Amino acid sequence: MTACEPGETVGAFLCQAGQMLRAAAIESPRLEARLLLGHAMGVTAETLLRDSRMVVPAEAVARFGAALKARLAHVPMAHILGRQGFWTLDLAVSPATLIPRPDSESLVEAALAAFPDAEAPLRVLDLGTGTGCLLLAVLSERPRAFGIGVDREPAAAALAAANAAANGLAGRSAFLAADWAGALAGTFDLVLSNPPYIESAAISGLMPEVARHEPGLALDGGPDGLDAYRLLAAALPALLAPGGVAVLELGQGQRAAVEGLARTAGLRPLSCRPDLGGVDRALSLAKKPVGGPASED
Numbered sequence: 001m002t003a004c005e006p007g008e009t010v011g012a013f014l015c016q017a018g019q020m021l022r023a024a025a026i027e028s029p030r031l032e033a034r035l036l037l038g039h040a041m042g043v044t045a046e047t048l049l050r051d052s053r054m055v056v057p058a059e060a061v062a063r064f065g066a067a068l069k070a071r072l073a074h075v076p077m078a079h080i081l082g083r084q085g086f087w088t089l090d091l092a093v094s095p096a097t098l099i100p101r102p103d104s105e106s107l108v109e110a111a112l113a114a115f116p117d118a119e120a121p122l123r124v125l126d127l128g129t130g131t132g133c134l135l136l137a138v139l140s141e142r143p144r145a146f147g148i149g150v151d152r153e154p155a156a157a158a159l160a161a162a163n164a165a166a167n168g169l170a171g172r173s174a175f176l177a178a179d180w181a182g183a184l185a186g187t188f189d190l191v192l193s194n195p196p197y198i199e200s201a202a203i204s205g206l207m208p209e210v211a212r213h214e215p216g217l218a219l220d221g222g223p224d225g226l227d228a229y230r231l232l233a234a235a236l237p238a239l240l241a242p243g244g245v246a247v248l249e250l251g252q253g254q255r256a257a258v259e260g261l262a263r264t265a266g267l268r269p270l271s272c273r274p275d276l277g278g279v280d281r282a283l284s285l286a287k288k289p290v291g292g293p294a295s296e297d
């Protein structure tokens, strides 16, 4: 390990922090050190790169120390920074719910592909809305759409409402704390859901950022990971308007099982969009027409 130059400069702090993060097996130690120091100083990581001889002010040193300590304890970067980008949106995050993942953007792509008319006046429902990321991304692309986001965790529903306001979407969205769609009447053109789908026994083996810092309510799908899909599949036929589509996020390897549950509930699998890693991720479903064939295949 090369010795870091001593001193109070950006370069010295970044060098020391990078080494500590690497020793803690953090994947991108130099990048994260820059993001944390930039956050503590209120400047961008690019600014730090431009002037590594800049002296770090005392109050930023204290903030950086606290942020670094948290990261070394595997607190997720998004929780320390308080923000996460998703689609084109900048979203506040909190320990109350899942940090939005890039893989979930495939649900937004699937939803937009299902409703390609940008001017369609869609009614959208997002079950387990968390930060509101899925609903808000769709509303940002469909200016005549209106949406409701539901989360059983009241702090998540409040976070999603704040994210809607911060992104100029409060006028076309509403959020409530409830158990799935139990509190709702009416039907929707588009139902989105990224439910908890990790097998209960697998959670403790996930990376510490997830297992220790993201809530069980957002992760735990029961013994086989499918508990929420059973409830959602049963509820969807009554929630979908004629011509409506549901887009569900899947965990790796869950496609066949969830399609089976959907068919049993009277739904028709339309397509399944892979994420950037090629994993079947966004399952689109429609209601089988009354009196229609029992299955599409």
Ligand SMILES: C[S@@+](CC[C@H](N)C(=O)[O-])C[C@H]1O[C@@H](n2cnc3c(N)ncnc32)[C@H](O)[C@@H]1O
Pocket (backbone or CB within 6 Å): 096, 097, 098, 099, 100, 101, 104, 127, 128, 129, 130, 131, 132, 133, 134, 150, 151, 152, 153, 156, 178, 179, 180, 193, 194, 195, 196, 197, 217, 218, 219
């Ligand atoms: C996997 S997270 C997804 C959050 C967000 N939609 C996203 O894609 O990042 C699942 C969310 O479902 C919520 N949830 C779990 N059980 C629920 C229930 N019975 N009713 C409503 N929401 C629930 C959790 O609180 C959590 O916010």
